[in-house]
Amino acid sequence: MARTRMHADEITTDPQLVRRLLAGQFPEWADLPVLQVESYGTDHDIYRVGDRLSVRLPRIGWAESQAAREAEWLPRLAPHLPLAVPGPLGLGRPAEGYPFAWSVHEWLPGENANGTLHDLESAAVDLAGFVRALRRVDTSGAHPRPRGARGAPLAELDASVRRAVTDLGDRIDGPATLRSWAESLAAPAWTDDGVWVHGDLLPGNLLVVDGRLSAVIDFGGLNVGDPACDLQPAWNVFAGASRDRFRAELAADDATWLRGRGWALAQAVIAMPYYWDTNPGMIRQTSHALRQVLADGTDTPVLRRAEPHEADALTALTHRSKAHWGYPRDVLDRWRDLLTITAGTIRADHVVVAERAGVLLGYYRLHGAAPDGELADLFLDPPVIGTGLGRTLWEHAVATARERGFRTLTWESDPNAEPFYRHLGAERIGGREVAPGRVLPIMRTVLAHP
Numbered sequence: 001m002a003r004t005r006m007h008a009d010e011i012t013t014d015p016q017l018v019r020r021l022l023a024g025q026f027p028e029w030a031d032l033p034v035l036q037v038e039s040y041g042t043d044h045d046i047y048r049v050g051d052r053l054s055v056r057l058p059r060i061g062w063a064e065s066q067a068a069r070e071a072e073w074l075p076r077l078a079p080h081l082p083l084a085v086p087g088p089l090g091l092g093r094p095a096e097g098y099p100f101a102w103s104v105h106e107w108l109p110g111e112n113a114n115g116t117l118h119d120l121e122s123a124a125v126d127l128a129g130f131v132r133a134l135r136r137v138d139t140s141g142a143h144p145r146p147r148g149a150r151g152a153p154l155a156e157l158d159a160s161v162r163r164a165v166t167d168l169g170d171r172i173d174g175p176a177t178l179r180s181w182a183e184s185l186a187a188p189a190w191t192d193d194g195v196w197v198h199g200d201l202l203p204g205n206l207l208v209v210d211g212r213l214s215a216v217i218d219f220g221g222l223n224v225g226d227p228a229c230d231l232q233p234a235w236n237v238f239a240g241a242s243r244d245r246f247r248a249e250l251a252a253d254d255a256t257w258l259r260g261r262g263w264a265l266a267q268a269v270i271a272m273p274y275y276w277d278t279n280p281g282m283i284r285q286t287s288h289a290l291r292q293v294l295a296d297g298t299d300t301p302v303l304r305r306a307e308p309h310e311a312d313a314l315t316a317l318t319h320r321s322k323a324h325w326g327y328p329r330d331v332l333d334r335w336r337d338l339l340t341i342t343a344g345t346i347r348a349d350h351v352v353v354a355e356r357a358g359v360l361l362g363y364y365r366l367h368g369a370a371p372d373g374e375l376a377d378l379f380l381d382p383p384v385i386g387t388g389l390g391r392t393l394w395e396h397a398v399a400t401a402r403e404r405g406f407r408t409l410t411w412e413s414d415p416n417a418e419p420f421y422r423h424l425g426a427e428r429i430g431g432r433e434v435a436p437g438r439v440l441p442i443m444r445t446v447l448a449h450p
Contacts, residue, residue, distance in 0.1 A: 151225020231260025
């Protein structure tokens with residue numbers, strides 16, 4: 001299979017070279033059939049050897065270190081990960097006129113994730129589970145992260161992004177791209193310890209079997225750094241409800257989300273001028289990602305006063321939220337009146353909704369009069385629980401309560417939400433049993449001291 005030349009100083013490989021390398025260094029595999037694998041990858045040629053092996057040959061010098069890195073770290077990472085990763089079976093040396101170290105891995109079956117996933121929301125859960133597990137692996141002994149490599153602060157990519165936007169000219173919406181990039185650069189930086197990031201969770205590096213995510217390959221971007229880097233699938237793989245689910249599963253707050261969006265933008269924009277004429281598959285993927293990023297830039301939730309005609313929608317959201325926390329049906333039925341929002345309630349109380357693109361995501365309700373008020377409700381639709389929207393609504397409610405002259409706020413919390421409110425400085429002052437074994441904490445926060 002002829003490959004288009006992408007790099008000025010790349011090495012050309014073919015099945016005959018693979019056979020000679022195997023014969024000289026791994027003779028036990030030398031007689032197996034060799035088939036080049038079609039791919040729009042940029043730095044390796046991949047060959048399937050027999051039914052159970054793959055050979056990876058770097059095409060360019062900058063990719064040579066990947067073989068040793070994967071041989072060192074994949075066996076350590078694999079036991080902790082819920083999806084399969086390639087098992088290194090051998091490290092090859094330069095030979096037969098080929099100048100780079102190379103590798104033999106076990107062959108993992110599957111198609112790439114370009115249009116092959118049957119259920120994107122299930123895939124979002126599966127991939128988020130992989131990312132969470134990877135983040136938890138001990139980073140002791142990790143290699144130093146090069147400047148600008150995956151997981152680095154976005155500021156290290158600024159010059160490259162701006163140069164690429166200039167080079168692309170009218171092939172992209174440059175002003176919109178730079179506005180989105182500026183939003184991501186302005187997000188608070190990651191200040192905690194770095195975690196493991198794959199760095200390249202694109203459709204071509206995700207394997208799918210029978211419509212379900214099965215494996216993650218190509219750990220060339222493996223580094224320790226900002227976890228936001230591995231949010232890239234939100235714009236490369238997912239959209240709509242599956243994007244929201246991916247974010248919720250990873251509990252990405254607004255700052256992390258913006259940095260993740262910046263990583264997706266940077267990876268796409270920097271690649272586009274370099275591969276524009278040589279790698280049409282890569283350009284399709286990066287163009288798609290950039291379109292998704294720019295569309296997502298207008299998706300910041302809006303907070304506004306609720307309208308009386310939205311009472312039924314808010315009631316339905318309330319029931320979904322309660323059901324999410326495992327309340328049995330008979331309890332929800334007994335609470336039907338308590339969980340019902342009416343037009344009169346909206347007129348009488350201060351009800352603020354969060355919406356995105358016309359979709360209600362959550363709301364809060366303040367009840368009572370100064371000096372002591374009640375946070376009567378704060379509910380999120382289940383897909384956005386854990387995205388940071390709860391804190392946004394809480395902070396807005398506290399600011400509004402202060403403006404209304406409240407000195408304190410009290411409320412009955414769901415037991416699952418008590419740690420959230422404690423983290424925000426609230427205290428538990430009591431409890432009320434509402435079902436066998438289920439006590440609602442009564443919480444309070446002091447807004448102003450006498």
